[in-house]
Amino acid sequence: MLKSPEVTVITEADPERGRINSLVVNAGLPSQTSKKKSADGTISIWAEGESIFAEWNGSDTSMPKIFCIEGACQKLLTVIELKSLVRDLDFFKDRGDVVIFAAENGIFALELDKTKVQNLHPIYKGNEPIFYKNTDHAIFVKDGEALGRISY
Numbered sequence: 719m720l721k722s723p724e725v726t727v728i729t730e731a732d733p734e735r736g737r738i739n740s741l742v743v744n745a746g747l748p749s750q751t752s753k754k755k756s757a758d759g760t761i762s763i764w765a766e767g768e769s770i771f772a773e774w775n776g777s778d779t780s781m782p783k784i785f786c787i788e789g790a791c792q793k794l795l796t797v798i799e800l801k802s803l804v805r806d807l808d809f810f811k812d813r814g815d816v817v818i819f820a821a822e823n824g825i826f827a828l829e830l831d832k833t834k835v836q837n838l839h840p841i842y843k844g845n846e847p848i849f850y851k852n853t854d855h856a857i858f859v860k861d862g863e864a865l866g867r868i869s870y
Contacts, residue, residue: 756814
């Protein structure tokens, strides 16, 4: 899934710092009324409090196995329930089966598939980071006053 992400610090001298900071701060967390759709539009994700949800938007006949737990298939999946608030959420690269989220002191990648061991991989550890997905291979991260770009 993830190799070693490359972190680039965005300094005060960078002329793009203000624009990038604004993107991160104003990104907004996907909610049930403003869901984030996968690149192919078949899966939507959002967060409520300490939980992350995924919803299948395609036909029942093409529903992937990640929405079928113990033989029962449902369009709505509770991806994970954490012990802290989810601050940011997006899809990892252009994949519909992996999300990235910010919670507690880090940013993590998490597989949606709960039919086996759900892989969780840290991308960044800090204090209370938030992020903005810039491209399919990078995110901008704000942690306090620190601002950076993580390529993966």
